[in-house]
Amino acid sequence: MSRTTPARPASVEAVFPELAAHRARTTRLHPRPGRPGIHDSHVGGPILWPELEPWPACHEPHQRETEGYAPDEIRSARAAGLWPRSRPWPGTGTPGQDGPVPFVGLAQFFRRDVPGLAAGPAGADLVQLFRCPFTHGPYLERAYHLRWRRTEEAERAARFLAAPPEVPLLRWEDELPEPCVLHPEEVDTYPWAEDDTLPAPLIALIDSWDDAQTAEHGPDAPSYQCDLSIPPGWRVGGFPSWASTGPLAIACESCATPMGLLLTAGGDEMDAASHSWMPLEDRDPSLRGKASVRGGQSVAGPTRLRFGRDRDLHVFTCPADPGHPPQWVLS
Structure with missing residues (x-):
């Protein structure tokens, strides 16, 4: 619609x-909740990502956390119209506090779908937006990542990543985007x-x-x-x-x-x-x-x-x- x-x-x-x-x-x-695919422009859906290409990761130090929400439990709770239950962090603290943390894919937009989307470097026509799921420094800053692609090249991959890596817990429920189709x-x-x-x-x-x-x-x-x-x-x-x-x-x-x-x-x-x-x-x-x-x-x-x-x-x-x-x- x-x-x-x-x-x-x-x-x-x-x-x-x-x-x-x-x-x-x-x-x-x-954006409205739906079931976008990897070849669609969307917020929160699957990212068009060649299987053999490393998923982007944040290498900055992260704030230590004490509790959080499991991504799968967030998805199940939303489907049931409930609020997910928080859990204590396993082990000594935030996963990846001293190492890389996989970014969360927030959105991707193809110029063929989105009028007015500016061209990227070297004629790139697909832009993908990511965010680190954890905060950084005393002011709780966030790290973002932008990836430009040429659709023709990206869609030539033999296989695409089926499930990107996730941290076991997210600090807040609203760190996980709901898959949305665009209008x-x-x-x-x-x-x-x-x-x-x-x-x-x-x-x-x-x-x-x-x-x-x-x-x-x-x-x-x-x-x-x-x-x-x-x-x-x-x-x-x-x-x-x-x-x-x-x-x-x-x-x-x-x-x-x-x-x-x-x-x-x-x-x-x-x-x-x-x-x-x-x-x-x-x-x-x-x-x-x-x-x-x-x-x-x-x-x-x-x-x-x-x-x-x-x-x-x-x-x-x-x-x-x-x-x-x-x-x-x-x-």
Whole structure:
């Protein structure tokens, strides 16, 4: 089933004609629980990985843990609609604390499936996203890994990895992604309005409009940031949201070129402030507003993943050379 973003509560460029010059396109991925295969774009499904190629591993020191959740028990509990039971760590502490830990495959996207997905190095058209299941250092930082491939070469492998290596326990239940199929949809998007992301007079107009909407309609009034600019959830291209950090200048560490947003991974597809973006297919047409959203967990948080404290993970790549190291920003 396709997914269709409803019309915005206000016509963005009718209210702010100046924004036409700043308009861009983003592809909302609309992940929903399903059974994707290794040749599909997905979140949480099986990764297209040649059997003879070593699975990526994290070699950094990891924080010691005392309890966690077994991946198979997480899967069984979800299937039964239950919460998995935590278990004490076996032995002396976190597996791999002083050695390599296999990354968890979070997602893979083929350019043939996802409009607007930027090309990788040497014409790579498949990107795969991984995360270390454990935290690092005193600030509990996370390690991510991006792997680019040429689909034609990857699919020539004689055999593909059937089951990637897993750690025996995960610290949190939301470290394990739920397999989700995608329903890509291109929509217009506009920059986050703060600091120098837009001209100062335009940001002032946006702030004044927000204030007028709240004065007229109360706390449930539409706002530019929540309803008109950037959709929530998993998406490719477009603009980053800066709700937690404020706008940041992201430059390539190899060549100092301003980096572009490759993709955004979001823990939730909606929250109380962004329910207007929920697709028509996931709504009860007899109801209005947030009450019309149906589908529960499979719609509001289909991937079961979390990034930071319910923030967005922005993945930036270098437009001058996509082979330069990416940057990861939680915002």
